[in-house]
Amino acid sequence: MQSPLPTKHHRRSTKGQLFRRLLMLTIGAIIFALGLKGFLVPNNIIDGGIVGISIIGSKVTDTTLALWLFFLNIPFIFFGYKQIGKTFALSTLYAIFVMAIATKLLEHIGPLTSVDLLATVFGGLILGIGVGIVIRSSGSLDGTEILAVSFSRSTPFSVGEIVMFFNVFILG
Template sequence: MNGIHLPRWLTDTLYATIGILFCGFALKGFLVPNSFFDGGVTGISLLLHELYHFNIAFVIMLANVPFIIMGAYQQGRTFAIKTSIAVLGLGLCLYFIDYPQITSDKLLVSIFGGVFMGIGVGLAIRGGCALDGIEVLALYTGKRVSFTISEIILGINIIIFLIAAFELGLPTALYSILTYYAASRTITFVIEGLEEYTGVTIISGQSELIKEKLVMDLGRGITIYKGERGFLKDSFDVSQPVDIVFTVVTRLELRRLNNIVRRIDPKAFVFTSVIKEAAGGVLKARARH
């Protein structure tokens, strides 16, 4: 029996709406009342709010405008429109919803403020929009300078946290770095989920039996490369043909795969690599992001 498939626009709307509510909860329930910060455009908005006491709802909306314009050129008009609506929704959420302050414990604020912010931003990304324009800026800048996107984002965040350290004290800046780390790790988890895919390459003299077990028992698709094994130091001229097996599994399946291979050939050479995007074949459909 096939599951219920919601229209894409509806799932995108649900992801974005829930993401907005989580971000609002993180900001007004944890970060804003305790003068904490995050990285990116959200961090800039929180810093402006703390230094000049502007309303956080208006600051976040205005701060994202330049990055939405950049996004229209970098990611297309649809992305820019959806992001505009999402940022407007976040501003309205912050202005009209009276979230209670959850705690004033600095450690709890830094960790759970970051976690809830990461959940919100990650869900918005799964919905095809952005609640923080920092990556758009990094993409735009990265085409004009020799730095990577990660280096650009890191540089911008270092400036934010340095200003916070000078204006509000080093402890607040350090706790805010912890908030940013918790948020960034949570974003990755929300986007990738437990089904982050791992590519596995197996080189073994028992490749025929391994292929059968992977397909019939584990239910995975496989790809075979023709290669040669041998070429040892003491017998460099001795080699034999071998089927190199490649497959893609989730993190939850990786241990089971290793156990299957080790039972068949304890000396098999197995190595893995992280796969950021995987679709088609026998893989289940992934969320867009």
């Protein structure tokens, strides 16, 4: 099965393909933001990766989560551009921008549940659906995913294993 992530040599997309990709990136990023702001953040449940670092940063400072999400991912977008390609970097930049805006717009919603177990399960499930849609649309929502895709090409480890290593390190 072919990977949904582009290679360095990409073909030009038609307008219909580009519209579909942007639509799916938008939907995935909004779903992710809903899982984040509706379940995890209001219940003080942390995520891994750059998103987790952003949650910590927003809690420690009075800066909004949206700003942390956007600015902490910028260096990884440049890395993705160099290592994976232009289409991936532009798709990722767009998805992260939409996620940050959606996170800001959803800032004042309360928790959709106050039961920690439900918040963790539903939050994780919704985040996973959002990330899956974005990855299938040749993008990413977290800098550690970009590193994992790049490292998986030169190591025997899968993208999932590399992301898990980063998350264990960050959460630890």
